[in-house]
Amino acid sequence: MAILETKNVNYYYQDGDQRRYILKDTSVSFEKGKFYTILGQSGSGKTTFLSLISALDQPKEGEILYNNENIKQIGYEKYRRNDIGIIFQSYNLVPYLTAVENVLVPMSITDNSLPTDVKTVAYNLLDYIGLGKSKADRLVTMLSGGEQQRVAIARALATNVEIILADEPTGNLDEEMEQEIVTIFKKLAHEHDKCVIVVTHSNEIAQQSDQTFYLSKGSLVPHE
Numbered sequence: 001m002a003i004l005e006t007k008n009v010n011y012y013y014q015d016g017d018q019r020r021y022i023l024k025d026t027s028v029s030f031e032k033g034k035f036y037t038i039l040g041q042s043g044s045g046k047t048t049f050l051s052l053i054s055a056l057d058q059p060k061e062g063e064i065l066y067n068n069e070n071i072k073q074i075g076y077e078k079y080r081r082n083d084i085g086i087i088f089q090s091y092n093l094v095p096y097l098t099a100v101e102n103v104l105v106p107m108s109i110t111d112n113s114l115p116t117d118v119k120t121v122a123y124n125l126l127d128y129i130g131l132g133k134s135k136a137d138r139l140v141t142m143l144s145g146g147e148q149q150r151v152a153i154a155r156a157l158a159t160n161v162e163i164i165l166a167d168e169p170t171g172n173l174d175e176e177m178e179q180e181i182v183t184i185f186k187k188l189a190h191e192h193d194k195c196v197i198v199v200t201h202s203n204e205i206a207q208q209s210d211q212t213f214y215l216s217k218g219s220l221v222p223h224e
């Protein structure tokens, strides 16, 4: 069963009296336990699509369903707070906080029920993702790019969400680090039953995913 679905989603920018369509009648569905990639040329609308399923922006027409419920009904803010984790190319961590403090931020605002000892959960998550206690207690600006992106992944997982969304998560990383991050995404999907959706330019990453969609001329087409 689909955990996330778009139904006849349209998105366009108004250019004078013309509408420039970025997404046209887009209907796709995503399941738990799968690692998806979205490929497409620069400017094709990949980030736009991700911002719609992240509820950072809203479709002009059509619906986005989480567990069969329109995210508009759930409430965009509530959906963002409780149901998804987002990872950005530039990490978007809070620079004056330590790694573990960054992971604690979403835990303090979610409505999801979490264990009482959230700090232990945060340390365990960082450890799972490859950052031990000494790095967890370091200011994030004192960590390497790859380590910062691991913190961002731990932060995305901290509220126990089922959907992980990432926009060019390895865009700032070297190949070795990229592979390590991709391995984490695969594990999250296959061992922890998450739905992982990654926007990327990389065919190498796409080849490692369970399903690739190619975005072109407003359509998201499954890629064999």
Ligand SMILES: Nc1ncnc2c1ncn2[C@@H]1O[C@H](COP(=O)(O)OP(=O)(O)OP(=O)(O)O)[C@@H](O)[C@H]1O
Pocket (backbone or CB within 6 Å): 013, 022, 040, 041, 042, 043, 044, 045, 046, 047, 048, 049
């Ligand atoms: N505020 C805006 N007003 C008008 N056009 C916009 C606006 N924001 C984005 N666009 C256009 O929408 C199109 C899709 O942008 P988007 O960032 O989603 O593409 P992308 O596939 O993620 O590109 P890239 O791979 O380069 O990041 C682009 O042509 C962009 O110029």
